[in-house]
Amino acid sequence: NAGVTQTPKFQVLKTGQSMTLQCAQDMNHNSMYWYRQDPGMGLRLIYYSASEGTTDKGEVPNGYNVSRLNKREFSLRLESAAPSQTSVYFCASSPGLQETQYFGPGTRLLVL
Amino acid sequence: QKEVEQDPGPLSVPEGAIVSLNCTYSNSAFQYFMWYRQYSRKGPELLMYTYSSGNKEDGRFTAQVDKSSKYISLFIRDSQPSDSATYLCAPKTSYDKVIFGPGTSLSVIP
Numbered sequence: 001n002a003g004v005t006q007t008p009k010f011q012v013l014k015t016g017q018s019m020t021l022q023c024a025q026d027m028n029h030n031s032m033y034w035y036r037q038d039p040g041m042g043l044r045l046i047y048y049s050a051s052e053g054t055t056d057k058g059e060v061p062n063g064y065n066v067s068r069l070n071k072r073e074f075s076l077r078l079e080s081a082a083p084s085q086t087s088v089y090f091c092a093s094s095p096g097l098q099e100t101q102y103f104g105p106g107t108r109l110l111v112l
Numbered sequence: 113q114k115e116v117e118q119d120p121g122p123l124s125v126p127e128g129a130i131v132s133l134n135c136t137y138s139n140s141a142f143q144y145f146m147w148y149r150q151y152s153r154k155g156p157e158l159l160m161y162t163y164s165s166g167n168k169e170d171g172r173f174t175a176q177v178d179k180s181s182k183y184i185s186l187f188i189r190d191s192q193p194s195d196s197a198t199y200l201c202a203p204k205t206s207y208d209k210v211i212f213g214p215g216t217s218l219s220v221i222p
Contacts, residue, residue: 004155042200042213090156
């Protein structure tokens with residue numbers, strides 16, 4: 001039972017490049033989330049998916065897109081990376097939107 | 113005013129000390145209160161979960177909620193170097209997502 005997995009663990013991009021962060025959960029959870037975490041800023045919600053087939057913006061959605069591919073997988077895409085998107089990205093899942101969230105190990109992204 | 117606030121620290125204590133980590137919030141609709149622990153370069157993990165006001169104890173950890181003053185505390189007894197981490201308070205209502213505080217960094221010195 002792996003819980004929440006994220007790939008890649010670490011990535012370096014040049015400004016303007018695109019990439020997709022992958023997240024998968026094997027807990028049969030309905031809801032999934034993407035956060036970014038920066039020093040002094042705590043966890044900030046980028047997008048979330050309350051259930052398969054739905055996605056909604058969080059606190060800081062600009063510059064990102066998401067896809068809920070199926071119940072297990074929720075991907076985050078940066079279309080044109082900017083240095084301001086240098087951060088640690090966490091995926092999380094929960095049985096339902098109002099329930100406890102379980103986090104993946106994170107993806108460290110550096111945009112030069 | 114932010115919805116959930118914590119002193120960022122860092123808080124540095126000697127091994128064996130009693131640690132008090134505090135959190136304040138502004139939304140009176142919060143009814144469920146969680147503490148997450150996050151080790152360096154890892155994802156947050158759920159540490160404690162309480163409902164409404166009162167105390168909850170789990171081993172060396174005690175979570176305390178005072179809804180009248182919108183104040184949450186996490187106490188760690190006999191602190192160990194392995195307790196060195198960032199602690200995030202995370203309250204929620206019965207109808208919406210969890211809200212995460214910015215976290216307090218704790219270092220327990222052997």
